[in-house]
Amino acid sequence: MPKIKIDAVAVSSSDMAKTLDFYRCLGFDFPTDAASQDHVEPITAPGEVRLMIDTAKLMESIIAEPPRPANHSGFALLCDSPAEVDAIAQKVVDAGFEVANPPWDAFWGQRYAIVKDPDGYKIDVFAAL
Numbered sequence: 001m002p003k004i005k006i007d008a009v010a011v012s013s014s015d016m017a018k019t020l021d022f023y024r025c026l027g028f029d030f031p032t033d034a035a036s037q038d039h040v041e042p043i044t045a046p047g048e049v050r051l052m053i054d055t056a057k058l059m060e061s062i063i064a065e066p067p068r069p070a071n072h073s074g075f076a077l078l079c080d081s082p083a084e085v086d087a088i089a090q091k092v093v094d095a096g097f098e099v100a101n102p103p104w105d106a107f108w109g110q111r112y113a114i115v116k117d118p119d120g121y122k123i124d125v126f127a128a129l
């Protein structure tokens with residue numbers, strides 16, 4: 001039996017330009033025409049897990065109901081250092097977006113923060129202490 005792996009995670013967007021601005025704060029790089037597309041993926045290297053961003057309108061046509069975020073994080077981003085976690089959280093705030101849980105030193109040995117995209121999707125940002 002072939003081994004499966006996570007290939008992609010997905011969120012939806014009610015305002016693609018604003019959503020792309022948020023994910024750029026997290027370090028993602030997008031094609032120049034991305035804001036005008038219904039489906040966007042950041043530029044990634046072959047074999048990396050992909051982030052898929054679809055307009056809410058496109059997702060509703062696929063899943064037959066309006067998309068909505070969970071009340072917990074859907075995915076997590078591993079940073080190189082605790083300082084990078086702090087820097088990303090500050091960049092999110094400086095860009096006018098929300099930090100749902102500011103950086104803290106978690107009891108499990110990681111610097112942790114939870115940021116929220118414009119549609120309410122929560123993303124964990126962490127690094128080993």
